[in-house]
Amino acid sequence: MANWSNPTITTQYDVFVNEAKDRDVDAITLCLNAPVGGVPVGAIQMVRLTPATYALHEYNGLGFALKYLAVSGGGTGTGDPATARGNLGIGTMGVQNSNAVSISGGTIMNLTAFTINCPIIFNTHAACDIGSNAAKARRVYIHEALVIPFGVDRYATS
Numbered sequence: 001m002a003n004w005s006n007p008t009i010t011t012q013y014d015v016f017v018n019e020a021k022d023r024d025v026d027a028i029t030l031c032l033n034a035p036v037g038g039v040p041v042g043a044i045q046m047v048r049l050t051p052a053t054y055a056l057h058e059y060n061g062l063g064f065a066l067k068y069l070a071v072s073g074g075g076t077g078t079g080d081p082a083t084a085r086g087n088l089g090i091g092t093m094g095v096q097n098s099n100a101v102s103i104s105g106g107t108i109m110n111l112t113a114f115t116i117n118c119p120i121i122f123n124t125h126a127a128c129d130i131g132s133n134a135a136k137a138r139r140v141y142i143h144e145a146l147v148i149p150f151g152v153d154r155y156a157t158s
Contacts, residue, residue: 002026005038030056 002022011019026032030046031039043059044067057064069075076084085094096102108114 003037004040004043 002019002025004023004026007016007019030044032046032048039059041059041061045057045059045064047055047057047064049055056067056069058067066079068077068079070077071087077087078084093101093103
């Protein structure tokens with residue numbers, strides 16, 4: 001809790017040592033204990049919000065204002081969780097619970113194997129891509145457990 005205006009050239013030696021020490025403590029703790037006065041513009045203060053949560057504030061000449069770290073500096077650039085996810089490139093999959101995932105589009109690429117351990121249910125009766133041109137049937141029609149590969153002379157049922 002240093003007064004950053006002190007020590008001055010006229011400060012007595014016995015006071016000078018304590019004032020200099022107080023400034024050292026404030027500097028090393030990022031002004032964790034709010035400084036008394038004379039704080040230089042641009043000084044950073046660490047504020048303890050809870051025992052495990054801290055925030056950084058920057059002195060602007062009038063008071064300390066909340067300071068967000070940019071993504072390039074290891075922060076999120078904001079205090080808003082939704083904006084932070086956007087700044088970090090976290091899409092909608094990043095906020096879904098593992099027991100309630102909703103995928104409504106996109107493509108799965110570069111898989112060497114894919115196992116489904118549940119029924120495949122389609123909302124409509126239509127031709128669907130299953131597999132690739134190089135392996136297995138690519139175009140099949142699925143309707144009530146009947147799988148009919150396109151362009152193949154055999155039929156399979158489950």
